Amino acid sequence: MLTCFIQYQIDPTKKAAFEEYARNWAIAIPRNGAELVGYFAPHEGSTTLAYGVYHIENLAAYEQYRQRLAADPLGQKNYEFAMREKFILKEDRTFLKNASLIRE
Template identity: 35%
Template sequence: MITCFLRYEVDPDKLADFEQYGKMWIRLVNKLGGTHHGYLMPSEGASDVALASFSFPSLAAYEQYRKAAATDPDCQAALAFHEKTKCFRRYERSFFRPVFE
């Protein structure tokens, strides 16, 4: 299993747009074979950081998702939504593997 962890720098004035963007990707990751673990939105105080994570059974499955997402019309619509709203400024992506007992 591989888990992708995302850290976003969001526009605090566009949190509703970013939440809508996140909901699009939750559905899309699940549709394309992953398990989305949800988004963590800024809550108390001034913050411009949001987090998200999702998992795939393997790195190969994640790579297949990336290939499918590149041509999926719903994924392209989600990317266009970000381009239109600019609801986040940048993001960082890291990969982890879980360790279980």
């Protein structure tokens, strides 16, 4: 199992738009094959950092998931919304494995 961490730099004056974006992904991501942990908007401290976190079986499953998400009407609408409103200034994605799991 891999966990995808997406770090966003957002326009702090458009936090509400990012929150709408996050709610849309809360519907689209699970129905296209990933296990959503959540999207996290700034609350205290930094006003520009936000995160999206989900689990996916492996990189091959990720590729299939991305194809389904790109064909999903809500996924398409949400991507277009982000491009139009320009609330995401930067996006970095990384895949990590949980190194603290106990294996016997």
